[in-house]
Amino acid sequence: MIEVYVSMIYTTYMDNNEKFNNQLRKGFFELAILMMLAKKPMYGYELTKGLKESEVFSIADGAIYPILKRLTANGFVDTYTEEHDGRSRKYYKIKGEGKKLIKEIKGDLEFLYNFFVKFEGDE
Amino acid sequence: MKVQTISEYLMLLEGLLQKLPKGDRELQIAEVKDHLLQSLLDDQKSEGEIISNFLSPEELSNRILSEYNELYGSDSTSLPHTKQRKSKLKIALIIIIVLLVIWVLLFWGLFTFNKQEGNNGGVVIIEEIIEE
Numbered sequence: 001m002i003e004v005y006v007s008m009i010y011t012t013y014m015d016n017n018e019k020f021n022n023q024l025r026k027g028f029f030e031l032a033i034l035m036m037l038a039k040k041p042m043y044g045y046e047l048t049k050g051l052k053e054s055e056v057f058s059i060a061d062g063a064i065y066p067i068l069k070r071l072t073a074n075g076f077v078d079t080y081t082e083e084h085d086g087r088s089r090k091y092y093k094i095k096g097e098g099k100k101l102i103k104e105i106k107g108d109l110e111f112l113y114n115f116f117v118k119f120e121g122d123e
Numbered sequence: 124m125k126v127q128t129i130s131e132y133l134m135l136l137e138g139l140l141q142k143l144p145k146g147d148r149e150l151q152i153a154e155v156k157d158h159l160l161q162s163l164l165d166d167q168k169s170e171g172e173i174i175s176n177f178l179s180p181e182e183l184s185n186r187i188l189s190e191y192n193e194l195y196g197s198d199s200t201s202l203p204h205t206k207q208r209k210s211k212l213k214i215a216l217i218i219i220i221v222l223l224v225i226w227v228l229l230f231w232g233l234f235t236f237n238k239q240e241g242n243n244g245g246v247v248i249i250e251e252i253i254e255e
Contacts, residue, residue, distance in 0.1 A: 045158040062178035066190040
């Protein structure tokens with residue numbers, strides 16, 4: 001349910017105010033990444049591939065790294081490296097603060113959804 | 124110049140990220156390198172095709188640098204690593220100054236003590252030894 005609603009809000013605002021859209025887009029990407037990391041630790045390429053599976057969150061190759069930097073710097077995810085085929089691979093792992101943020105955003109979205117649904121019959 | 128190979132891409136990106144501290148820059152480059160090499164393995168495409176699907180070095184460096192600016196301010200010297208290094212230097216400098224002051228005070232104390240006692244200290248002893 002929430003995924004459908006996120007997709008609706010996202011597409012509705014995509015064509016409007018550019019700055020607002022950028023912030024909104026960043027926020028939704030952060031949420032999507034955190035939700036993926038809540039399942040298991042992942043690396044940049046793996047996350048990009050996962051996001052590309054959804055049309056709404058399709059992201060250009062490489063664009064995920066600045067977002068991951070922000071999530072790390074803000075204390076929502078942690079990183080560690082592992083050797084893979086002779087090169088080091090950086091993994092991202094969700095922290096308690098990240099899980100808390102998912103809960104908060106989900107709560108906000110549910111509140112918004114319920115708020116709009118309340119007035120649906122009045123149209 | 125159009126970038127054709129992964130190594131060209133990484134070299135260009137590294138040059139564009141010069142403002143970042145060395146450690147951060149190396150980590151960013153290593154991460155992008157891992158991404159490009161994994162794409163090469165999984166997608167069965169040429170290096171040129173992989174790179175053309177990736178953000179251009181200019182675009183990616185712009186996004187990374189603006190993210191750093193948003194997080195730490197526009198001055199690259201205010202990045203956390205640089206800040207830590209600066210505060211460590213400050214502490215080291217304070218310790219050196221304190222040690223220097225103690226050293227000077229000790230010598231001054233010894234000198235005045237010897238003067239009061241009419242003792243000429245080690246200098247006389249050495250002179251005496253030489254005379255002998």
